[in-house]
Amino acid sequence: MAAPRLVxxxxxxxxxxxxxxxxxxxxNWFDDPFFAITxxxxxxxxxxxxxxxxxxxxxxxxxxxxxxxxxxxxKEDDCERHNAYAYDRDIAAAIAGAVRDRHAFADTSLWVTVxxxxxxxxxxxxxxxxxxxxxxxxRALPHVQQAIAIVRTDxxxxxxxxLRHPPANPGRAP
Numbered sequence: 001m002a003a004p005r006l007v008x009x010x011x012x013x014x015x016x017x018x019x020x021x022x023x024x025x026x027x028n029w030f031d032d033p034f035f036a037i038t039x040x041x042x043x044x045x046x047x048x049x050x051x052x053x054x055x056x057x058x059x060x061x062x063x064x065x066x067x068x069x070x071x072x073x074x075k076e077d078d079c080e081r082h083n084a085y086a087y088d089r090d091i092a093a094a095i096a097g098a099v100r101d102r103h104a105f106a107d108t109s110l111w112v113t114v115x116x117x118x119x120x121x122x123x124x125x126x127x128x129x130x131x132x133x134x135x136x137x138x139r140a141l142p143h144v145q146q147a148i149a150i151v152r153t154d155x156x157x158x159x160x161x162x163l164r165h166p167p168a169n170p171g172r173a174p
Contacts, residue, residue, distance in 0.1 A: 049111060105130070105134065122161040
């Protein structure tokens, strides 16, 4: 009676080990704000944003916990909230509102990720000056500690950021 049971367990274990697990799928594990702010360049590849694997989530968890409270525990002037990530929703709303109100970056396709008061803006622009302009625009908003713009300005070039959906043919520029 034990032999068939052991065979069943062995088969199940082998199947589990050889098939990709569902938790290896990319997810926004920490519910970081991620959204498009412009869409004028239709062939611009979507960045990965905050979507990561389960193994990356585990690596990030400790760093995020430490970063989240360090400023507040140090009683720094610009840390009113107990966690740096507690600012992210307000920062995201401010960015979306400022872009909408000022009609900013009309000749771009851009996505925003906000993580612990750091704003990443990724996408495509037609102007080589776009990165500096985007970073200055975002840094001027309340609670933003750092702004990082990574944009593709040459439509024939590869995207300079990690993609949400990598191209099927990696030999071609997306």
